[in-house]
Amino acid sequence: MKARTLKKDKVNIITLGCSKNMVDSEVLSGQLRAAEIDVVHENAKRDHNIVIVNTCGFIDKAKEESVNTILEQVNLKQKGKLDKVYVTGCLSQRYRDDLEQSIPEVDAWFGTMELPLMLKKFDVDYKAELIGERLLATPQHYAYVKISEGCNRTCAFCAIPLMRGNHLSRSVDDIVKEAETLARRGVKEIMLIAQELTYYGLDLYKKRALPDLLKRLSDVPGIEWIRLHYAYPHKFPMEILEVMKERKNICNYLDMPLQHAADNMLKAMRRNITRAEMEDLITGIRETVPGICLRTTLITGFPGETLDDVEELKTFLERQRFDRVGIFTYSHEENTSAYSLVDDVPANEKQRRAEDIMAVQQEISYEKNQEKIGQTFKVLVDKKEAGRYLGRTEFDSVEVDNEVIIQTDKKLKTGEFVNVKIIRAYDYDLEGEVV
Structure with a gap:
């Protein structure tokens, strides 16, 4: 345990719920990083020792997912794989008193507007001048x-x-x-x-x-x-x-x-x-x-x-x-x-x-x-997945709308715009060739 305490803290932020929660997590991570604290989103390496769960409390399914995620992290803490578990976000704001009693293993609970208080747990002061200095959880484009x-x-x-x-x-x-x-x-x-x-x-x-x-x-x-x-x-x-x-x-x-x-x-x-x-x-x-x-x-x-x-x-x-x-x-x-x-x-x-x-x-x-077959659209390349590029037109937002399956022999860069002629169309997706 002595060796563990000498190790530099690494914070993993788990974000549940909507894009507004994601922005809150990004702002939090930007504040921590500005204080030279190692911070990541949804860390797959599991080499962190502190977890912050940013919860959703919108509807029953979201609340259930948030509680289950908190319990998973508490379980890891009990097994000695985490030092601290903090919880923030909408569920914490709405049900803090009940949650504190039912899950006492959580080290601290914070509401939706209590970022400065959370930062105090890391001996960090909130810096209002860090506007836009966020550690993006989305692709960089x-x-x-x-x-x-x-x-x-x-x-x-x-x-x-x-x-x-x-x-x-x-x-x-x-x-x-x-x-x-x-x-x-x-x-x-x-x-x-x-x-x-x-x-x-x-x-x-x-x-x-x-x-x-x-x-x-x-x-x-x-x-x-x-x-x-x-x-x-x-x-x-x-x-x-x-x-x-x-x-x-x-x-x-x-x-x-x-x-x-x-x-x-x-x-x-x-x-x-x-x-x-x-x-x-x-x-x-x-x-x-x-x-x-x-x-x-x-x-x-x-x-x-x-x-x-x-x-x-x-x-x-x-x-x-x-x-x-x-x-x-x-x-x-x-x-x-x-x-x-x-x-x-x-x-x-x-x-x-x-x-x-x-x-x-x-x-x-x-x-x-x-109706879009034969038309050419400006498409933003979002990612390469299973050997093919996927993008969106201006008429499609991230995750909730259509994707465009892009056919090309060229190597495309994530975040670049290409013109794509639609050759096939499905219920919720389009397929096209770079022109």
Whole structure:
């Protein structure tokens, strides 16, 4: 044991959940590295002695995964393979008191906004000047950029405000400085994320400032793609689209979770919008930016949802023909307003409905992809896997959307752009040749 204590600490960060958590882990690792502490993400070598688990507490499956991961790390500590286990993130924020009692082997628990406190465990002071100095957990050519924290919305199903607090925008200058730092390190695509992008700036600047931010970011040298995730449909600022149309490096892509289409469900979910208003908005978006890729996310199995509601949702998809759709089954979360409702749709029925809805979208996706055969797209090379290159068009985000299987005899570099002519199309992927 004496020899072990002389060994320099090495920290492994395990990140669970969404891209916002990933950014938090990257910022944490940047702070540690600036203090000359050895830090890695998801360390496969297992040569670390300290673990930080950044947890997710969004829905039941995510909470279960987080708890299991914590227990795995505690088990390693008990076997003498780790010195310390720290836990942070949304699950820790939301259930800290209960977790401290049930898993006392964890050395310390931290909430979502307690980075300076966590750094104290390493005798490190938080350095605000390290904007953009992150140890990327993504490939070096793309990065997520968080433009705000928290949310002021009161959606009935959502526990995010309980874990992340009220909406808090970062300043335009700080975000631009971060983008400049990332660009100097070779990042070519930035994906703007927030719990709700379109609320950005209302707290700091007393106006919706996303259009102004986009103009500033699009001027950053080296940033070739800017992608927008998680826009809220109610009071959507159409000025965003004018900037998108004007600036070539802002992808014609918008991720706008709608959650449902039946008016009674939208009202019960407290979404502040009707189906007719959503349809008018979608029409307006497509008229302003022809060819835009629209991605949405839906929830099935919300309390009170009927089979008629599911059919209405399927009809909505068939009518609107979104390019990309993701779906969650409803999770009954404590301290949300929906928790007072009866969770009356069984888990297996929620899943069946989700699969039924996605079958509709799968056919739409296949038909839309077939239309791309013969067209040539600018493609960003993400990786080489199983002897072939995989990339994305501007209409596809990382992990959740289509990939392009690239056929070429040339040696390509990860992070470079190539022109690819599509020769085959599948339900969720494209295949093409470099031209």
